[in-house]
Amino acid sequence: MQSKVYADASSALAGVVFDGMSVMSGGFGLCGIPENLITALRDSGVRQLTVIGNNVGADDHGMWAVLANGQIKKVLASYVGENKILERLYMSGEVEIEFNPQGTLAERIRAGGAGIPAFFTRTGYGTAVAEGKETRQFDGENYVMETGLVADLAMVKAWKGDTEGNLIYRKTARNFNPMMATAGKVTVAEVEYLVEPGELDPDGIHTPAIFVDRIFRGTNYVKHIERKTTRQRPAPVSATGAV
């Protein structure tokens, strides 16, 4: 069997990117984004992309680079603040945005990856999100029909992976990555630590290898923090106990 392991992001994307394709990209804000793959997607020069993700990067960071390079025509996202170029391209009509409630977006991707074409949710009933969509009552409650999502390519970021493609995420960097891994016609994973089979606890695998087509070890992670927030250490109490 051919190995899933690639040397780097550009070789991992070779042969799978094309103009007009749809791309899912994991992450919440800039946390858990596939930094190496985003750069390689920009460098590939493919255009007319439909990008599916909770956000589209933020000023100077993440998917912002692909957007700033004029490669994106449509975005499916739940929140696009802190992104001046997207604001400009959206207002001028150069980029289309389909806003999805965050939980609906997550579930659409989960459903798509699980072979479920549509589902009903209360989210958005009676709002602009429900316009033009089928609605139905179950037990007296109103629900909106939302469709499952798949993409030509899913780019995910994990903490550890093995050469078979099993993945483990870290803390809140997990977010949209596990569902996206299931919903890509081709799924490419970048990991901070690439290990041999047997080194990851099978009981602790978050994304089983069946969902991952290509994997490589990413490098030079920036992990930019959007809102660094800290607390002060309490002032040291003096030895005498006097205040």
Add this chain to the structure above:
Amino acid sequence: MAWTREQMAARAAQELGDGFHVNLGIGIPTLVAGLIPPGIKVTFHSENGMLGMGPFPYENEIDPDLINAGKQTITELPHTSYFSSADSFAMVRGGHINLSILGGMQVAENGDLANWMVPGKMIKGMGGAMDLVAGVRRIVVVMEHSEKGGAPKFRHRCSLPLTGAGVVDLLITDLGVFDIDRKHGGAVLTELAAGVTLEEIKAKTEADFAVRLR
């Protein structure tokens, strides 16, 4: 006289119950995390995939893989768990979160809430707000009673695009507290902020409401 932001948050904190799982919105609701009544255990949910949010980190504890839904760095607690966005919103949509405290732009007497967009301005997106109001068991909105220009924000109907229809259970403003029957419509003024008269709150409110002060 009216309640300050801190006093509004303190009033909202009275809605917390022992063992509750709670999601807090940004703005005044964030202050509630520091105002948990003594003897009550509350677990905070962050919709980006975490239950059991700890305090902000010390400088040397900052971890870029650990943020809250407001993208601020935070810490974990001994009972913390992490999960995917799909699992996170299964908790929300499935009614497993007891309480969400959110900010608002407008609330209507039938429980409609608008808090995500203003037509003509850049739309940033609803994030998880529509999921929270549709799925969390009890929704408390904390907002200023009037716009800066004086226009009432508690209205017969919202003029702004809705976040959810018939979703608000309790409205706390700087002037008072209203119970809202989100199923059948109808609001009841139950508390006045210190120094606020019934006449003042009536004059500054467009919504119809009954008065049953506690």
